[in-house]
Amino acid sequence: MFDNSSLGLYLIAGAVILFVLGQSLFFLIKAWKHGKEMGIDKKKLKNAVTSSALFTIPSALSVLATVIALAPALGLVIPWVRLSVIGNITYETVAATEAINAFGITTGITEAITDPEVYAGVAWVMTIGICFSLVVLPFVAKPLHKKFLEASKKAETEVAEEAPNEESAEAAPAKKKRSIAGFMDYVTPALFIGLIGAFVANSILGAGSQKNPAPLDGAGVLSVLTLGTAVIVSVVLELVSKKFKLTWLEPFVMPIGMIAGMVVAVVAYNVLPADIALLEWRG
Amino acid sequence: MSKKNKQPKTYFDKVHSWGRISTISALCVLLMFPMAICLYLGVFPEAEYVFKGLLKVIPLYWTVAVVEVIFYTPMLGAGGTYLSFVTGNIVNLKLPCAISAMQNAKVKATSEEGDVISTIAIATSAIVTTAVLAVGVIAFAPFLDTFTNSPLLMPAFKQVIPALFGALGAGYFVAHWKLSFAPILFMLLILVFVPTIGASTLIFPGIIASVLFAFIMYKVGFLDKKEKKAKK
Numbered sequence: 001m002f003d004n005s006s007l008g009l010y011l012i013a014g015a016v017i018l019f020v021l022g023q024s025l026f027f028l029i030k031a032w033k034h035g036k037e038m039g040i041d042k043k044k045l046k047n048a049v050t051s052s053a054l055f056t057i058p059s060a061l062s063v064l065a066t067v068i069a070l071a072p073a074l075g076l077v078i079p080w081v082r083l084s085v086i087g088n089i090t091y092e093t094v095a096a097t098e099a100i101n102a103f104g105i106t107t108g109i110t111e112a113i114t115d116p117e118v119y120a121g122v123a124w125v126m127t128i129g130i131c132f133s134l135v136v137l138p139f140v141a142k143p144l145h146k147k148f149l150e151a152s153k154k155a156e157t158e159v160a161e162e163a164p165n166e167e168s169a170e171a172a173p174a175k176k177k178r179s180i181a182g183f184m185d186y187v188t189p190a191l192f193i194g195l196i197g198a199f200v201a202n203s204i205l206g207a208g209s210q211k212n213p214a215p216l217d218g219a220g221v222l223s224v225l226t227l228g229t230a231v232i233v234s235v236v237l238e239l240v241s242k243k244f245k246l247t248w249l250e251p252f253v254m255p256i257g258m259i260a261g262m263v264v265a266v267v268a269y270n271v272l273p274a275d276i277a278l279l280e281w282r283g
Numbered sequence: 284m285s286k287k288n289k290q291p292k293t294y295f296d297k298v299h300s301w302g303r304i305s306t307i308s309a310l311c312v313l314l315m316f317p318m319a320i321c322l323y324l325g326v327f328p329e330a331e332y333v334f335k336g337l338l339k340v341i342p343l344y345w346t347v348a349v350v351e352v353i354f355y356t357p358m359l360g361a362g363g364t365y366l367s368f369v370t371g372n373i374v375n376l377k378l379p380c381a382i383s384a385m386q387n388a389k390v391k392a393t394s395e396e397g398d399v400i401s402t403i404a405i406a407t408s409a410i411v412t413t414a415v416l417a418v419g420v421i422a423f424a425p426f427l428d429t430f431t432n433s434p435l436l437m438p439a440f441k442q443v444i445p446a447l448f449g450a451l452g453a454g455y456f457v458a459h460w461k462l463s464f465a466p467i468l469f470m471l472l473i474l475v476f477v478p479t480i481g482a483s484t485l486i487f488p489g490i491i492a493s494v495l496f497a498f499i500m501y502k503v504g505f506l507d508k509k510e511k512k513a514k515k
Binding site for chain 1 (some may be wrong): 294295297299301302303305306307308309310311312313314315316319320321323324325326327328329332333335336338339340341344345348349350353354356357358360361362364365366368369370371372373374375376378379380382383384386387388391392393395396398399400402403404405406407408409410411412413415416417420421434435436437438439440441442443444445446447448449450451452453454455456457459462463466469470471473474475478479480481482483485486489490491492493494496497498499501502504506
């Protein structure tokens with residue numbers, strides 16, 4: 001038996017976390033300075049920080065819940081590092097289970113790992129399994145980003161040439177030339193919609209986990225109530241902030257919508273009869 | 284012989300240089316973590332078991348890693364991409380923060396301004412997440428289980444995803460309703476037949492369908508006028 005929460009292990013984890021924190025601070029300072037150089041309104045920059053911080057807290061707590069879910073088997077150190085660097089909620093639980101299974105242990109993440117060799121092995125599997133994006137990124141990110149920017153710039157130029165003023169473009173839409181470059185303006189919104197839509201659709205009709213079934217992990221009364229509340233509260237607040245020109249409210253709209261959805265989930269779970277609150281139509 | 288004039292580095296060039304250096308450094312630091320554990324505990328696991336474990340996770344996760352880099356880079360911007368891939372939790376944290384911040388600031392994701400806002404949002408999100416995890420792990424470890432699993436609060440943590448994407452989607456779907464309805468219907472249809480697909484897999488056919496539908500609508504002129512004004 002070894003101590004999976006010894007000071008030494010915490011110090012190793014702390015060093016990794018400090019590196020990540022340093023990188024984030026570096027990019028934050030550089031982007032902030034460049035934003036000021038570009039003449040971006042300081043209020044816009046501050047709003048980006050405020051809304052992101054508020055938007056992050058509830059999700060960060062659910063990431064913390066994953067760290068805790070992995071703690072019975074691995075202690076807190078490995079899950080802490082894995083979910084602070086590259087990790088994500090869905091990957092880490094699966095990777096930990098597979099890694100533990102590879103050592104012939106069938107209890108998965110429910111029982112404490114007592115063999116230090118298995119513990120170290122799990123750390124290797126989880127780390128190597130997730131690190132590939134960092135191998136690809138230095139080669140791919142720049143050319144990919146450059147291509148995308150060039151296409152967008154080309155689109156802007158072509159759109160400007162096609163429609164020197166909006167009136168004439170609207171007056172003769174049939175004659176408008178619809179080039180591939182012009183389409184680039186719609187690519188980013190379409191990408192975002194594909195991403196957000198997948199989670200929205202899954203909250204309406206998706207089934208829960210078949211491998212490790214747990215209550216409330218599939219679409220049902222609670223997920224739809226939460227989703228609906230978050231949508232309605234966000235839309236209403238957005239309209240209110242626009243109508244009454246409450247610019248201070250704008251960065252809080254989405255965080256408030258999110259928290260309202262979670263509050264309704266708690267209320268509905270504790271108030272509705274159990275067979276309704278726990279109903280998941282796709283299992 | 285013509286001599287090439289050396290052009291001054293743009294903001295994006297600098298970001299890519301910092302990004303590449305920090306990504307490679309992060310990779311080294313990350314790989315040193317299991318190595319440090321081995322040295323500290325004085326053990327080295329048998330390679331056979333490690334390979335056995337890796338064989339289970341590599342085929343899927345390395346493929347996903349490549350796909351994610353290709354799909355998410357245009358959405359995250361230059362600085363945001365490097366930061367997000369190092370700090371992780373892209374879909375459930377970094378991208379929503381970036382999208383929300385750019386929407387609030389009314390900037391395009393492909394503009395330099397958008398890149399700055401996205402980087403600030405993602406860096407803030409990474410710092411807050413790291414702080415929440417550090418405080419949670421160090422200070423509240425003994426009580427955390429009771430806190431997140433209490434019957435009173437458990438449903439809130441189970442419904443983080445619908446709450447997050449509901450709040451994020453609301454503004455976006457309203458602003459881009461023409462672009463939104465077809466891909467969402469398509470994804471609901473997929474779920475009718477394959478309910479167990481899971482959101483993280485559904486993203487990829489969803490994104491492809493969304494871009495494809497947008498292209499068709501653009502070509503037939505359905506996106507003219509109002510949608511054009513709403514686009515970011």
